[in-house]
Amino acid sequence: MPDAEGRIQRLLSLIPYVLKNQGVTVTELCGVFxxxxxxxxxxxxxxxxxxxxxxTPADLIEVEIDGDRVFIRMADxxxxxxxxxxxxxxGLYLACRAVVELSGPPASSALTSAMEKIAGALQxxxxxxxxxxxxxxxxxxxxxxxxxxxxxxxxxxRRVVEMExxxxxxxxxxxxxxxxxxxxxxxGHWYLRAWDERSSEMRVFRVDxxxxxxxxxxxxxxxxxxxxxxxxxPYGVTTSGGIEVRLRFSSALARWAKEQPLFSQTxxxxxxxxCTLHTDNLTWLERELLKYGTEVEVLAPTELKDRLRARTRNxxxxxx
Numbered sequence: 001m002p003d004a005e006g007r008i009q010r011l012l013s014l015i016p017y018v019l020k021n022q023g024v025t026v027t028e029l030c031g032v033f034x035x036x037x038x039x040x041x042x043x044x045x046x047x048x049x050x051x052x053x054x055x056t057p058a059d060l061i062e063v064e065i066d067g068d069r070v071f072i073r074m075a076d077x078x079x080x081x082x083x084x085x086x087x088x089x090x091g092l093y094l095a096c097r098a099v100v101e102l103s104g105p106p107a108s109s110a111l112t113s114a115m116e117k118i119a120g121a122l123q124x125x126x127x128x129x130x131x132x133x134x135x136x137x138x139x140x141x142x143x144x145x146x147x148x149x150x151x152x153x154x155x156x157x158r159r160v161v162e163m164e165x166x167x168x169x170x171x172x173x174x175x176x177x178x179x180x181x182x183x184x185x186x187x188g189h190w191y192l193r194a195w196d197e198r199s200s201e202m203r204v205f206r207v208d209x210x211x212x213x214x215x216x217x218x219x220x221x222x223x224x225x226x227x228x229x230x231x232x233x234p235y236g237v238t239t240s241g242g243i244e245v246r247l248r249f250s251s252a253l254a255r256w257a258k259e260q261p262l263f264s265q266t267x268x269x270x271x272x273x274x275c276t277l278h279t280d281n282l283t284w285l286e287r288e289l290l291k292y293g294t295e296v297e298v299l300a301p302t303e304l305k306d307r308l309r310a311r312t313r314n315x316x317x318x319x320x
Contacts, residue, residue, distance in 0.1 A: 010035070011043055015061070015078040023069045044070065052077075084121070093118045147213050148190050154180045154215045158222065161194070164212040165205055173211065178203070179220040195223060242280050246299040249273045253295050274299065286311060 010033055017032065018024060030040050044063050051060035051074070062073040084092070096115045154161050161180050166173050178194035185191070190207040202223075249257040254273035258266050263275040279285065286307050289296055298305045 007043070011047060012078075014043060015047060015072060015075055018070055018072040019075060019078060022071050023066075025068045026065070026070060027068065029070060047072070086122070089118055089122055093122065147210055148183065148207055150213060150215055151180055151192055151207065152183060155182060158219050160216045160218040160220055162214050162216060163205075163210050166209045166211060174198070178205070179222070181222055183207075195220075243278065243282060243301060245277050245279060245282075245285060245301065245304060247275050247277075247289075248297040248299055249275060249292075250295045253292065282307065290315075 014029070014033060018029070026037060026040060030037055033040070035043070044065065047061055048063040049060065059074075061075040062071075064071040064073070093115065096111055096118065099111060100115070151161065153159075159180075160177055162175070162177050164173060164175050177197040178192075179197070180192055180194045182193045183190055184193060192205045192207055192210075194203060194205060195201075196203040247257075248269065249272050251271045254268070257263065257273050257275050260275075263277050265276040267274050282301075282304050286304065289298065289308060290311065298308060
């Protein structure tokens with residue numbers, strides 16, 4: 001039985017080669033790919049059965065053998081070279097490095113592994129990762145980077161953290177002792193999931209709103225997860241929140257909104273996206289929605305609509 005993986009790799013190389021060299025002979029292809037004539041003809045027969053959905057005859061790749069010459073059509077999506085250029089690899093490496101630099105230790109091991117593979121590919125070419133790294137200097141844009149690194153270590157070591165935290169919804173600055181459990185990224189920010197000694201509840205804190213932080217020597221035992229209700233998400237969003245909010249995002253923001261963990265439901269409508277969330281506090285949402293201007297429309301509740309109108313009038317009065 002022929003090696004399936006090796007055959008797939010050969011087919012993925014064979015199609016672009018013929019597209020670039022239309023009319024190449026069967027004999028030449030056998031020499032280039034190191035296979036017998038019988039194996040090559042079998043590969044060409046298989047290619048003829050491949051294509052794009054819905055896999056109708058109009059969607060399948062065309063293979064024509066005229067005498068001893070091979071032609072492939074209806075496969076333009078294979079025309080692009082399968083290998084990255086040096087510039088493309090450099091861009092990928094810099095993007096990965098930026099994520100690692102800005103996120104700190106929480107960067108996933110998969111991302112680090114990808115960087116190592118890209119670096120290996122660069123070393124075999126005219127560029128290497130050291131040359132690229134020296135050309136770009138990446139600085140964290142906010143103090144959030146250092147705090148995230150400290151919180152990551154506190155999560156790993158199960159150390160109690162003391163912090164001064166700004167609560168956006170109440171416009172309040174408080175001192176807290178928390179048991180950090182995990183760090184999560186969403187809505188463009190890092191969030192800390194932790195047990196709050198002050199409220200004796202699980203809470204989620206936005207990392208860039210931590211104004212002061214110290215990791216203590218006190219250790220804690222993580223709570224039992226089984227059977228416990230999930231902690232509130234950012235801004236106190238929960239599936240059981242007493243206020244249901246429905247928002248319609250424009251087509252320009254639809255893709256972004258669909259990826260946000262805040263929303264419990266999303267559905268396409270009139271070229272946009274209708275999103276639903278549940279919360280017990282509208283103050284944070286009132287402020288947040290002002291950022292998106294006319295790209296978002298409040299469908300419910302009426303209270304939120306009225307509050308946004310009043311806030312908008314107050315803002316406009318400043319410019320009168």
